[in-house]
Amino acid sequence: MYYKVSGVTGKLTGASAASAYSPQGLKPAVPSQSPPMIFALPTKVVSEAGPAVHYMGINKVPDLQKIFQKADGAPVHLKRGVMDKMLYRTTMGLTIGGTLYCLMALYIAAQPRKPQ
């Protein structure tokens, strides 16, 4: 049995006598040693990524991180100021108003209907 290093997997595999007599080490195309296995590429940092970085907009996350980590004591749902406050007040308004409307509607619905 003759052996060679497979050009596909980089591992030892069977070979014919013909290929055994023309060693792979002499052929520059096929490496005699298997290339190092790469299981995961190291995390690429965006700042090192080069011109491809600006595909569909720039990274605003660091600026947002600064805004949200300001030590102003605001809870996360109000951290961004006016817009957050408006949305919160609208939601709370609908909540309280809706509860009252619901209780009223259920009270009316529970009244017996007068026969026609």
Add this chain to the structure above:
Amino acid sequence: MAHQAHAYHMVDPSPWPLTGAVGALLLTSGLAIWFHFHSITLMTLGLMLLFLTMYQWWRDIIREGTFQGHHTPPVQKGLRYGMILFITSEVFFFLGFFWAFYHSSLAPTPELGGCWPPTGVTTLDPFEVPLLNTAVLLASGVTVTWAHHSLMENNRKQAIQSLTLTILLGLYFTTLQATEYYEAPFTIADGVYGSTFFVATGFHGLHVIIGSSFLAICLLRQIQYHFTSEHHFGFEAAAWYWHFVDVVWLFLYVSIYWWGS
């Protein structure tokens, strides 16, 4: 920010559980009012409140994780458990409808003609649009995996492209299923065949829409650089949910469309 001697996340007080609960109250009461008094005001109010709650609650989670760094490894582990448990509960939800289908179809009553499909029901050909739908969802499973690998290899452009393709396939499925519903020769009122068919496939379609929406949010977040090659649990959760939706379809296709025809 105060310094904590642990890696867990003590959340800020939040109004969204209350607004969500009230939203659910308004939606359910609104349904009853709609059925009996023909007014949709309460129900619409409930839906609006639920959407506002979902938007703000999930927006806050993104703020806490991506911008404030609260999603440490133990916190992420908890989020993973949470998503797995939620999907498991959804599996049980669908199990009920499959139970209903098999209960009626394995022992068809005399009222149906003692056979399945029942007498008079023209079923859909499983090798036409339903088979296309199967191919579409399976393909979307491939594209979402492609998106995940692109994310892990920090290939921004391909991650965006494959995620977009996944969403488009999901929308294509929804469109195809909508036309099937429109063209079907039977309705939900056509005995237990119609009931089991439309309730099971209908809830599945709703889950496809939810899954597509989740993936769309992930696409927006990916464009805005929220995900890193090591930390992108929001995307993983969306991908898990999408695979679940795909698997449910495969069971629906084999049971209701194919065996049931």
